[in-house]
Amino acid sequence: MPAPTLEELTPDGHDFASNPYPVYAALxxxxxxHRVLVPGSGESWLVVAHDAARAALTDPRLRNDIRHSSSWRSDGGHAVGRNMLQSDPPQHTRLRRLVAAHFTAGRITALRPRIEAxxxxLLDAxxxxxxxxLVARYAxxxxxxxxxxxxxxxxxxRAVFHAWADELVMPASTETATAAAASLTEYLAGLLARGREKRATGLLGDLVAASDLTSEELLGMAFLILVAGHETTVDLISGTVHxxxxxxxxxxxxxxxxxxTGPAVEESLRYNSPVHATAFRFAAEPLDIDGTRIQAGDSVQVSLAAASRDPLRFPDPDxxxxxxxxxxxxxxxHGPHHCLGAPLARAEAAVALRLLLRHRPALAFATDPGTLTWRSSTLLRGLAELPLRFG
Incomplete structure (x- = not known):
């Protein structure tokens, strides 16, 4: 009997994207x-409890490289280059070290005046x-x-770049995602070439100057920084205000x-995790996760959203x-793949929230919040728009 999708486990009359948490609680x-069917990707194991999730995220037997998958034939799909999410140590360690210095607490503190400005x-407008x-105009x-x-x-x-990135993380169809990947790949190749020609400094300069990066890794790094560097923060800012x-x-x-303000951002991260689940990981050998046997080659996803509402870790989690x-x-x-951009996302969300409440203190929903559309994909979840009334 095939495994169910999460949508199929959702009670009649309810929308999984709008409120997935009852489904996770029941699981x-x-x-x-649990074994679930991920549309477009096949069956996978889904980890929904906090302690099991935390353990899985540090288990070296679960690898991010798709070549450990029993169904792997080619990288295919819509990936742009090869990035940190698709690699394991020591490749992952080498790639992460290359850009880690740009996302330290000190670097983000120096960047804060630019974030505030x-x-x-945006608030003036x-x-x-x-x-x-609020999504289109601010978040x-x-x-x-x-x-x-x-x-x-x-x-x-920047507008067209975001449109391509949006299509890749929330695809309307296989065809549109493939087209967006091709367009973004071509654009990033040109961006990197221009950076090399003009001897760029900063983050772009470090990327183009890295002699140990293959052309595929260079593309993948630029793609991951640009896409992961904004998509999830959009959802964090709008989700916190919501x-x-x-x-x-x-x-x-x-x-x-x-x-x-800082605790509000952290509670929002827990309450409505923008990264709904991890990228697929693959069992390099047989293992047990909390008593469930995972075979070599099986795919595993860790539901960060479900784990952060586990009542055994967070009382009264809803x-x-x-x-x-x-x-x-x-x-x-958690573990080696803990989000490198976490300090930047926290700073942007805290600045956005603090300044919004200071400069537009009278806020209210401009429409029934029950009618808002939540977009979701295998990895991400967030509001499509958030109409607000000011004054």
């Missing part, structure tokens, strides 16, 4: 690991009274501007205690609570 009540420019879509352009600045993407190219508006008591608490201890939430993963 978790039956065990930490960008946020203020928002109405003091009336309605606007999206802020991280896009910052990450494109780091890789010297010309301002005129959660606060849906919980007026917590919004009032944050207004009274602005120092809770409650949005700024005073909660969010220590050990898994929104950024």
């Amino acid at each position: 978790r009540a039956k065990g930490a690991v 960008t946020a203020l420019e 928002l109405p003091e009274r009336g309605t606007a879509d 999206l352009p802020l991280p896009v501007t910052v990450i494109c600045d780091l890789l010297e993407v010309p301002a005129a190219d 959660a606060l508006l849906a919980h007026p008591d917590q919004l009032a608490l944050l207004r009274a205690e602005p120092d809770l 409650r949005f609570d700024l005073r909660r201890s969010t220590r050990a939430h898994l929104a950024f993963g």
Whole structure:
């Protein structure tokens, strides 16, 4: 009997993308690991409990390189180059070390004035009274501007770049995703070539100057930084504002205690993880995950969203609570593949939230929040738009 999809496990009349957490809770009540069908990718094991997820994320027998998959025939798909998410140590270690210095706490602190200036420019363009879509007007352009600045993407190219990236992470069809991958590959190759010609400095300069990167790895690195460097932060910013508006008591608490901005971002990461699940990992040899036998070549996904709502780790997990201890939430993963850009995402979200509440203090949903569209894919989940009323 084939495994069910998560959508097939969703009760009638409910939308999985809008609220997947009851499905995860029902699965978790039956065990930490389940066989599910991932549309377009086949059957996989899904880890939904916190402790099992944390252990799986550090298990060296689970590899990110697709060549460990029993169904592997060719890399194929829509990947642009070969990046850190598709590699294991020592290749992963070498690739990560190349760019890690650009995402340290010190580097992000130095970048903070640019983040704040960008946020203020965007806020100036928002109405003091009336309605606007926070995603299109604020949550999206802020991280896009910052990450494109780091890789010297010309301002005129940023809208089309985001359209390609959006299609790859939330594909409308196989054909459109393939076309977007081809377009983005061509664009990135040109960007890197221009960086080499003009002897670029900073992050782009380090990439083009790296003598030990193959052309495929160079493309993959640029792709991962540009796409992962903004897509998830868009969802984090909009998701945090959505959660606060849906919980007026917590919004009032944050207004009274602005120092809770950082905790608000962390609770949002736990409560509505933008990275819904990890990329597929593949068993290099047989292993057990919390008593479930995984065969060599099987694919495994860790549900970061489900793990961060495990009641054994977070009491009353469906409650949005700024005073909660969010220590050990898994929104950024864990282990060797812990998100390299976590300090940047945290800084952008905290700046965006603090300045939004300061400069547009009167906020409300401009439409019934129950009608909002949540986009989801194998990996990501976030709001398509967030219409707000100002003033």
